[in-house]
Amino acid sequence: MPPKRQRKIGRWILFGSMMVVAVIMLYPFWIMIITSLKSESQFLSGGGFSWLSWSTLTSVIPIGQEVLSSTIVCSSSILIILCVGLPAGFAFSKLRFRMSTVVFLVIVSAMMVPLQAILMPEFVNVTKLGLTGGYFGAILVYAALGTPFSVFLFSTYFRGVPDELIEAGIVDGLGYFGVTWRLIVPIAVPAIATVTVLQFIQIWDDLLVGLLFIQNTSERPITVGLAVLSAGRTTSIPALMAGSIVSAVPAMVVYLGFQRYLVKGLTMGIDR
Amino acid sequence: MSATIPTTATPTFTPRVRRMTLKRRRQLAGVVFALPAIALVVGFIGIPIGQAIYYSFTQWNGLTSTWIGTSTWTQAFHNTNLWTALRNNGLLLLSVPFALAIPLCIAVLLHQRVAGWRIFRSIYFLPTAISWVVLGLVAERFFAYQGTLNSIIHALGFSHVSTNMLGYESEALIALGITFVFTMIGTNTMLFLTGLATLDPSLEEAARIDGAGRWRIFRSITLPHLRRFIQLAFVMTVIALFSALFSLIFVMTGGGPGYATTTMEFLIYETGFNQGDFGTAALYGLILFVITGIVGVVQLRLIGSNE
Numbered sequence: 001m002p003p004k005r006q007r008k009i010g011r012w013i014l015f016g017s018m019m020v021v022a023v024i025m026l027y028p029f030w031i032m033i034i035t036s037l038k039s040e041s042q043f044l045s046g047g048g049f050s051w052l053s054w055s056t057l058t059s060v061i062p063i064g065q066e067v068l069s070s071t072i073v074c075s076s077s078i079l080i081i082l083c084v085g086l087p088a089g090f091a092f093s094k095l096r097f098r099m100s101t102v103v104f105l106v107i108v109s110a111m112m113v114p115l116q117a118i119l120m121p122e123f124v125n126v127t128k129l130g131l132t133g134g135y136f137g138a139i140l141v142y143a144a145l146g147t148p149f150s151v152f153l154f155s156t157y158f159r160g161v162p163d164e165l166i167e168a169g170i171v172d173g174l175g176y177f178g179v180t181w182r183l184i185v186p187i188a189v190p191a192i193a194t195v196t197v198l199q200f201i202q203i204w205d206d207l208l209v210g211l212l213f214i215q216n217t218s219e220r221p222i223t224v225g226l227a228v229l230s231a232g233r234t235t236s237i238p239a240l241m242a243g244s245i246v247s248a249v250p251a252m253v254v255y256l257g258f259q260r261y262l263v264k265g266l267t268m269g270i271d272r
Numbered sequence: 273m274s275a276t277i278p279t280t281a282t283p284t285f286t287p288r289v290r291r292m293t294l295k296r297r298r299q300l301a302g303v304v305f306a307l308p309a310i311a312l313v314v315g316f317i318g319i320p321i322g323q324a325i326y327y328s329f330t331q332w333n334g335l336t337s338t339w340i341g342t343s344t345w346t347q348a349f350h351n352t353n354l355w356t357a358l359r360n361n362g363l364l365l366l367s368v369p370f371a372l373a374i375p376l377c378i379a380v381l382l383h384q385r386v387a388g389w390r391i392f393r394s395i396y397f398l399p400t401a402i403s404w405v406v407l408g409l410v411a412e413r414f415f416a417y418q419g420t421l422n423s424i425i426h427a428l429g430f431s432h433v434s435t436n437m438l439g440y441e442s443e444a445l446i447a448l449g450i451t452f453v454f455t456m457i458g459t460n461t462m463l464f465l466t467g468l469a470t471l472d473p474s475l476e477e478a479a480r481i482d483g484a485g486r487w488r489i490f491r492s493i494t495l496p497h498l499r500r501f502i503q504l505a506f507v508m509t510v511i512a513l514f515s516a517l518f519s520l521i522f523v524m525t526g527g528g529p530g531y532a533t534t535t536m537e538f539l540i541y542e543t544g545f546n547q548g549d550f551g552t553a554a555l556y557g558l559i560l561f562v563i564t565g566i567v568g569v570v571q572l573r574l575i576g577s578n579e
Contacts, residue, residue, distance in 0.1 A: 011386065014384055014386050015386055015387075017381060018381055018382075018386060018389075018392050021378055021381070021392075022392055022395045022396070025395055025398065025457070025458075026398070027410075027414075027420075028399055028402070028406070028407060029398070031410050031413050031414070031420065032406075032410065035413065046418075080312075084309045084312055085309060087306070087308070087309075088305060088306045088308070088309035088310070090305060091301070091302040091303070091305035091306040092302075092306060095298050095299065095301050095302030095305060096299070097299040097300075097302040097303050097306075098299070100302060100306070103306065106313075106318075107309060107310065107313050110313050110317045111568075112564055112565060112568030112571070113317055113321070113564070114511075114514065114515030114537065114560065114561075114564055115515075116515055116518065116541070116560055117321075117324070117540075117557045117558070117560045117561035118317065118320035118321055118324055118557055118561070119540055119544065119553070119557055120324065120327065120540070120544050120553045120557060121320035121323035121324050121327060122316065122320045124550070125319075125320065140312075140316065141316060143312060144313060144315070144317055145317075147309050147312050147313055151309050176297075176298075176301035176304075176305070180305070204403070205401075205402065205403035205404065205405070205519075206519075207404075207405050207518065207519040207522060208519070208541075211522075212545070223403045223405045223406075223519075226403075226405055226406065226409065226523075227405045227519065227522055227523050230409055230412075231526065240409060241409070241413075244402075244406040244409055244410075247402075247403060247405075248403070248406055251401040251402060251403070252398060252401045252402065255398070255400070255401035256394060256398075256401075259397065262462075263462055263466055
């Protein structure tokens with residue numbers, strides 16, 4: 001076979017395998033869409049098409065309330081993570097104090113502690129503080145779990161900032177808060193974006209914290225709502241799939257829009 | 273060396289004092305800036321670790337705890353559920369090679385930069401954005417009796433064969449493992465693709481001119497270059513295996529049938545919140561803590577060895 005033709009065949013095989021992978025990766029979306037476009041009886045019999053599960057969605061799942069809860073919990077936690085993580089990252093990289101390296105290492109190693117390992121004491125503490133009634137308990141737990149990574153990311157990021165810049169700001173009388181707000185925050189925009197995107201997807205998609213630390217069913221985030229409904233076993237599966245699509249859309253939009261920040265955050269450990 | 277100490281220790285007072293106050297102000301600012309993060313991490317992660325150790329020696333229902341010493345530990349280690357959960361986690365480790373090899377192949381495919389590879393990349397990463405709760409619901413549809421898996425089997429001509437993997441103790445864990453591999457594909461592919469992007473193309477070119485085949489180039493140049501990325505992906509996959517399966521298990525099997533898909537993290541939840549045995553659940557948490565701690569030390573060393 002002539003090499004040119006051989007190469008052409010190779011290209012087609014390559015393209016074909018990529019198509020196969022694409023079909024597999026798109027499978028969840030396909031199943032969600034086609035299942036949501038059936039009524040319950042059509043789903044059981046296999047055939048047919050109906051908008052019923054979409055038009056009755058709000059009566060099966062309190063979708064508006066759940067999306068609102070997810071949004072509140074997500075945005076508040078991320079705000080705390082940024083407000084706490086950015087100054088700390090700045091401190092650990094540029095405003096070193098006695099033992100700061102040790103403290104930094106302790107905080108970073110907290111990244112490795114899964115919530116499940118400390119679930120029982122955490123739950124009892126937060127309950128005793130009376131924080132499981134509203135969103136506060138979940139927000140604080142998410143914030144605490146997200147802080148170690150954001151401190152690590154910010155401090156790695158700020159290591160590249162020249163000391164002269166900070167000194168110049170101090171000499172100009174900005175003070176340390178002024179320097180942080182006027183000079184450091186503007187530089188940190190890409191790092192802020194990375195933390196925000198990573199945490200958004202993490203928190204929006206999480207089940208465990210929302211399930212245990214938000215006690216009122218009327219304040220449930222969407223992921224918790226879906227999981228609890230599915231555990232009920234009596235729920236209409238087409239409606240469940242329609243709800244899944246609603247829950248998936250925000251995270252997908254963020255994901256596609258900010259893909260490069262995600263990649264940056266993910267490979268942070270080895271890039272520098 | 274010791275002879276030089278007295279001379280350097282002789283201070284010249286005025287400038288030193290001024291510099292000290294500046295330095296002290298900077299340190300003070302550092303402490304103030306770091307304090308909220310320290311408080312949050314100590315309060316919500318540090319203190320609970322200490323409490324978990326204390327409560328693991330008590331009979332605890334969340335309200336009252338009585339010290340019973342090491343008997344909780346001996347009881348726990350005689351509990352078959354613990355060993356079942358550890359065994360399940362151990363068996364699930366067998367899925368890790370797949371969770372690395374498949375993304376590696378996909379990354380290499382994407383790296384060939386066929387027309388439209390950017391679109392393919394976005395498609396491959398898309399499932400990573402959605403919750404494992406949703407992916408678990410979809411997986412349940414896939415493995416269900418009237419699900420996609422049986423449709424495929426029937427379409428292949430085995431119309432008398434039907435599976436119901438999530439319903440049988442012997443197969444449910446395999447279904448869970450397959451779902452886990454699927455959910456890890458996006459993240460790991462992303463990692464490997466980033467690694468491949470940092471590979472110098474002229475190296476491959478030179479090897480090709482020297483007459484090396486594709487496989488040889490992959491073995492001798494690409495794989496060694498990706499070593500750090502593969503290590504990181506391995507550690508992240510193992511950590512996910514021990515601490516991120518909760519959502520999948522919750523929606524797919526609820527830990528069953530029996531305890532067939534109960535892993536350590538699910539056992540903690542089950543023991544604490546379904547059986548109300550907080551003390552034993554805290555103890556199981558500690559065991560999970562030690563396991564992930566070991567994996568974590570490996571990761572910190574991987575990150576550290578680069579700096």
